[in-house]
Amino acid sequence: MNCxxxxxxxxxxxxxxxxxxxxxxxxxxxxxSKRWEFLWLRVPVLDLxxxxxxxxxxxxxxxxxxxxxxxxRMRKFKLKYDEYTYDxxxxxxxxxxxxxxxxxxxxxxxxxxxxxxxxxxxxxIYKCNTLVSxxxxxxxxxxxxxxxxxxxxxxxxxxDVWYYDDPLIMEKIISGCPVLEDFVLIRPIDFCNLxxxxxxxxxxxxxxxxxxxxxxxxxxxxxxxxxxxxxLEYLNFNDDQSDTIVVKNxxxxxxxxIDSEFNVKFGGSRLEPGDLRxxxxxxxxxxxxxxxxxxxISRRTLEVLDRYSKLVPIPKFDNLYRLQAAVSRSMLQLLxxxxxxxxNLENLILRVHLQDFxxxxxxxxDGLTYVPQCLLSSLECVEIRELIMGEETGEKLVRYFLKxxxxxxxxxxxxxxxxxxxxxSDIFKELSTFTKRSRSCEVxxxx
Amino acid sequence: xxxxxIVLMSSDGQSFEVEEAVAIQSQTIAHMVEDDCVAxxxxxxxxxxxxxxxxxxxxxxxxxxxANPISEEDLNKWDEKFMDLEQSTxxxxxxxxxxxxxxxxxxxxxxxxxxxIKGKTPEEIRSTFNIENDFTPEEEEAVRKENQWAFE
Numbered sequence: 001m002n003c004x005x006x007x008x009x010x011x012x013x014x015x016x017x018x019x020x021x022x023x024x025x026x027x028x029x030x031x032x033s034k035r036w037e038f039l040w041l042r043v044p045v046l047d048l049x050x051x052x053x054x055x056x057x058x059x060x061x062x063x064x065x066x067x068x069x070x071x072x073r074m075r076k077f078k079l080k081y082d083e084y085t086y087d088x089x090x091x092x093x094x095x096x097x098x099x100x101x102x103x104x105x106x107x108x109x110x111x112x113x114x115x116x117x118x119x120x121x122x123x124x125i126y127k128c129n130t131l132v133s134x135x136x137x138x139x140x141x142x143x144x145x146x147x148x149x150x151x152x153x154x155x156x157x158x159x160d161v162w163y164y165d166d167p168l169i170m171e172k173i174i175s176g177c178p179v180l181e182d183f184v185l186i187r188p189i190d191f192c193n194l195x196x197x198x199x200x201x202x203x204x205x206x207x208x209x210x211x212x213x214x215x216x217x218x219x220x221x222x223x224x225x226x227x228x229x230x231x232l233e234y235l236n237f238n239d240d241q242s243d244t245i246v247v248k249n250x251x252x253x254x255x256x257x258i259d260s261e262f263n264v265k266f267g268g269s270r271l272e273p274g275d276l277r278x279x280x281x282x283x284x285x286x287x288x289x290x291x292x293x294x295x296x297i298s299r300r301t302l303e304v305l306d307r308y309s310k311l312v313p314i315p316k317f318d319n320l321y322r323l324q325a326a327v328s329r330s331m332l333q334l335l336x337x338x339x340x341x342x343x344n345l346e347n348l349i350l351r352v353h354l355q356d357f358x359x360x361x362x363x364x365x366d367g368l369t370y371v372p373q374c375l376l377s378s379l380e381c382v383e384i385r386e387l388i389m390g391e392e393t394g395e396k397l398v399r400y401f402l403k404x405x406x407x408x409x410x411x412x413x414x415x416x417x418x419x420x421x422x423x424x425s426d427i428f429k430e431l432s433t434f435t436k437r438s439r440s441c442e443v444x445x446x447x
Numbered sequence: 448x449x450x451x452x453i454v455l456m457s458s459d460g461q462s463f464e465v466e467e468a469v470a471i472q473s474q475t476i477a478h479m480v481e482d483d484c485v486a487x488x489x490x491x492x493x494x495x496x497x498x499x500x501x502x503x504x505x506x507x508x509x510x511x512x513x514a515n516p517i518s519e520e521d522l523n524k525w526d527e528k529f530m531d532l533e534q535s536t537x538x539x540x541x542x543x544x545x546x547x548x549x550x551x552x553x554x555x556x557x558x559x560x561x562x563x564i565k566g567k568t569p570e571e572i573r574s575t576f577n578i579e580n581d582f583t584p585e586e587e588e589a590v591r592k593e594n595q596w597a598f599e
Binding site: 037061 | 448495535539547551554558560564565566567580582587590591594596597598
């Protein structure tokens, strides 16, 4: 036997290795040699897509596998209905079985056969000592009939998941997860149940990362969200639908990624000076997150903040050292106003959008004359992405940063069009004519 | 501030001094420290020096604190470089990570081998790992038929 070291591993370790594979790859090893024929059967993992099975007999395969391993524990069950099949309500049954066998990772992606029909998960997903990660996509979850108990659950990902009518369902689930660290909630657009979960409260002492997506689809003001998580380090806030937004106890917040208009379209109708309620909501939100160190902010969020900043000044983000922002042509002045709130900014990454659908009500400023504090004292690195040289906005920005940044060490330009490969020398020549306030500043061009 | 050091002894008699905080990423070593039997050093009968060096390298990198602040992204890149090894070394690492009970190293090494299997045909897998096919053609055909779907 000339076999390389892999054959010296004992069966138990070989099955461990196979458990890191999708089941289809694990099954293929059955023909490698006699030793491998039945190893795959002992892997405590099912990781399948419906599309793996050309004749759709995935159900009998799963049944047989679970029957064969009746006495052993299951570590992971992952099933994706990535193709249309005759929906036969088998998923819930398999979830019941695997949860009963001490499952640690449950990942189910359902298929929406038609509007208003979903497969609902069984109650036993709410009571499991071993579950560490739960990922559910395009399925439904019922109102918990008992106290939720998921003492090991660290990761929860609920995407396009339907609920029944219990307004406290999310709170009940979260309070049953004392070690939950990572939560992703992508709320569905459920036209059949528009008034479900109007008030979302996420309150957790253990949560470290939370991503919320709630895309605007209904013109109304009755949705609201509250986030209370003192250990939260990362927040991704992409909720455009909630009208009332409360964020509190963000004492550990280090990074925020925000893309929201705060439902200003309908809840605040253009943020008239008279709309005190919305002004207060935005002010409290910004104050709550003002300790962040790293921020990613979208164009529409900046626009809302710009309108808002005319009523009340934006709070200072004293700890913000790194900012990524998307801006468009008409927003350059707005950007500078925002930068004034970041007195210790070291690192700035800008993405320039040329498409500009907003009509600027202010006269186009020809020169950017205002210089925020951070350019004078802390800003060391500026990166401009999707830049088109020769285009006015990009050039304006490059000139501006070179002329006004006192301590700038690096200016990185990521060019949009790769066709300019041989024009590098021309660009460099032109750039070298721009006034540079920071002598040691290095300009780097990347295609 | 001096940190507590312990001595690890490989199967081929070499000694390695390591910070206790770094070494107890191994649950096996952590238990020994708790049971207080480390005074004369910890003999690791199943791990030879060549492998122990790699294990210590891994544990040092993964001991993240103020002195070694490293992002997850950077760790992932480092993992890739770290695992650029000969097959035999990778299998020895699996055995060592299993024996020393270092979960993250065990996951990494197993995943690396799994990635060498994933997406390949049985012939390619046999070739990668030098596995001899001891099925007769009829036997192999019968096994394939059992799970036809996987081979299509």
